Amino acid sequence: MRLKGKRIFITGAGGGIGRATAEKCAAEGARVICADLNENAAAASVEAIRSAGGEAIAITGDLTNETACATMFSQGAAAFGGLDVLFNNAGICLNDDAGPVETPLASWDATIAANLTSVFLCCKFALPHLLQSGNGVIINNASIVALVGSAFPQIAYTAAKGGVLAMTRELAIMYARRKLRAVAICPGPTATPLVKAFLADENAWKLRRRYLPMGRLGEPSEIANLVSFLASDEASFITGSAYTIDGGLTAAYVIDDSST
Numbered sequence: 001m002r003l004k005g006k007r008i009f010i011t012g013a014g015g016g017i018g019r020a021t022a023e024k025c026a027a028e029g030a031r032v033i034c035a036d037l038n039e040n041a042a043a044a045s046v047e048a049i050r051s052a053g054g055e056a057i058a059i060t061g062d063l064t065n066e067t068a069c070a071t072m073f074s075q076g077a078a079a080f081g082g083l084d085v086l087f088n089n090a091g092i093c094l095n096d097d098a099g100p101v102e103t104p105l106a107s108w109d110a111t112i113a114a115n116l117t118s119v120f121l122c123c124k125f126a127l128p129h130l131l132q133s134g135n136g137v138i139i140n141n142a143s144i145v146a147l148v149g150s151a152f153p154q155i156a157y158t159a160a161k162g163g164v165l166a167m168t169r170e171l172a173i174m175y176a177r178r179k180l181r182a183v184a185i186c187p188g189p190t191a192t193p194l195v196k197a198f199l200a201d202e203n204a205w206k207l208r209r210r211y212l213p214m215g216r217l218g219e220p221s222e223i224a225n226l227v228s229f230l231a232s233d234e235a236s237f238i239t240g241s242a243y244t245i246d247g248g249l250t251a252a253y254v255i256d257d258s259s260t
């Protein structure tokens, strides 16, 4: 059990990657705080963990709201007497987020708030607890769009994820001597309910599949495996870096898709 005794706060823990990670971390011995805007989704993650014999609590609220966020972290830290790991995972992806000409300012603002400002706020309120733990870790869920561009843009989402990556490096350097690590993960397309629904359209799937060297999406459990490693003491010399987990997508130049 690589996370025995760790207290992990997971944002967006009711969603695809969040739930898989919450379950994996609990199975590795962590006590998990499942935070989400969606009360039922957070409760379902807690239920899944408890029925497998793990320990978790649900906390509901909007992480883009400073007051709500502060309350969520004081509740979360009080539940298990502190915090050791923060997984900043909550995020949104809006349908009308496209190029700069088409994207409404309201969508830009909402996307930056949910994907970037929330990470800033969560760090603000988690850091005192993480520093007190003496072995704190922040793992930020960015995306491959923080590393490479797309001709089918989501400009606000991309800008937010780039910001998350830059913030991760700064956090790592600021706190390295205070025994706190900060790491980013950059997943490629992952089979969460939202993505599966979007790719249920034959054309949308065909267009994207040819860029996937493995010819498939990632599974939330595969992302969860990486997060549970980065959260553990096995990753004690890892800070300031970004972990691409994309089935080879960002390594590709030309893909042989003739066999499919």
Ligand SMILES: NC(=O)c1ccc[n+]([C@@H]2O[C@H](COP(=O)([O-])OP(=O)(O)OC[C@H]3O[C@@H](n4cnc5c(N)ncnc54)[C@H](O)[C@@H]3O)[C@@H](O)[C@H]2O)c1
Pocket: 011, 012, 013, 014, 015, 016, 017, 018, 035, 036, 037, 038, 041, 061, 062, 063, 064, 089, 090, 091, 092, 114, 118, 141, 142, 143, 144, 186, 187, 188, 189, 190, 191, 192, 193, 194, 195
């Ligand atoms: N699925 C992918 O292909 C993929 C790829 C790369 C990166 N990511 C990133 O992984 C993270 C999780 O993605 P997912 O696919 O599991 O999404 P998801 O929609 O299944 O889960 C996201 C969760 O975040 C919660 N949330 C959103 N805004 C919130 C807020 N303001 N306060 C509290 N909770 C909030 C939602 O309620 C939801 O449960 C996101 O940051 C996403 O950008 C996903």
